[in-house]
Amino acid sequence: MIKNIIKNIYQIDLGVVNCYLIDDSGALTLIDTGVDGAEKKIFKALAEIGKxxxxxxxxxxxxxxxxxxxxAAVIQQMLNIPVYAHYTDAALIEKGIGMREPMTRTPGFISWLVYSLLLKKAPKTITPVSNIIKLNDEQVLPILAGAKVIHSPGHSAGHISLLIEKEELLIAGxxxxNTNGLVDYSILYEDVTLAKQTLKNISKYNFKIACFGHGKPVMSSASKKMTEKFS
Ligand SMILES: [Zn+2]
Ligand SMILES: [Zn+2]
Structure with missing residues (x-):
């Protein structure tokens, strides 16, 4: 299922996770790729918008x-297109490692439930992706007049968020x-202290809209709402 967030940015809802699509004058950038086998759903979503x-x-x-x-690996191989990631996570993705362990679960019943039902049994490996183009903090990619890479470690050491400055939109990862109508901590973090620092840091950027790997986008005053929640 694909939803238009703003004119050239879409959310592809894959059920367990969202990925995002940016249309820059017809050239499409896919942000995240879902679980193994999700390419069929992604291609179906593209067809829904005539792509x-x-x-x-x-x-x-x-x-x-x-x-x-x-x-990512299967889409890269099918289409022969570049894959970008922060260098810290890229090193593991190239080896097929999909998780650093142990991770710390956020306290609370919902978190326990999601962890017990879904995450505990989830795979920890991925098909290795070769030749990843490594990204650095604050690097600006030429997408929609500038997409800023923000290194946002804590959930994973090489986690990045992407700020589309012109649109005041953050793809937060x-x-x-935002799964139950309120922005909240993710279920798992590699480093909770670092994650909390990241949430404080990122809320200082100015963005109206925030999009997440899990849950619905926040469509107004997103940086303000995140500052209130996480400061
Ligand atoms: Zn994650
Ligand atoms: Zn996730």
Missing amino acids: KPTDLKQIILTHLHPDHAGS DICM
Whole structure:
């Protein structure tokens, strides 16, 4: 299922996770790729907006987890397109490692439930992705007049969020989530202290809209709402 967030940015809802699509004058960038096998759903979503798989020109991965990087290798191989990730997670993605362990579960019943039902049994490996183009903090990619890479470690050491400055829109990844109508901590973090620092840091950027790996986008005053929640 594909939803238009703003005119050239879409959310592809894959059930367990969202990925995002940026249409820059017809050249499509896919942000995250869902779990292993998700390429079929992604291509179906493209068809819903009249696009073809070959319109995809590049993939950016927010982090190494199998629900985000799971089908990157197969899409890369099918279309022969570049894959970008922060160098810290790229090193593991290239080896097929989809998780650093142990991770710390956020306290609370919902978190326990999701962890017990879904995450505990989830795969920890991915099909290795070769020749990843490594990204650095504050690097600006030439997408929609500038997409700023923000290194946002804590959920994973090489996690990145992407700020589309012109649109005041943040693709946050898994630094937090919005699954029950309120922005909240993600279920799992590699480093809780670092994750909390990241959430404080990122809330200082100015963005109206925030999009997450899990849950619905926040469509107004997003940086303000995140500052209130996480400061
Ligand atoms: Zn994750
Ligand atoms: Zn995730």
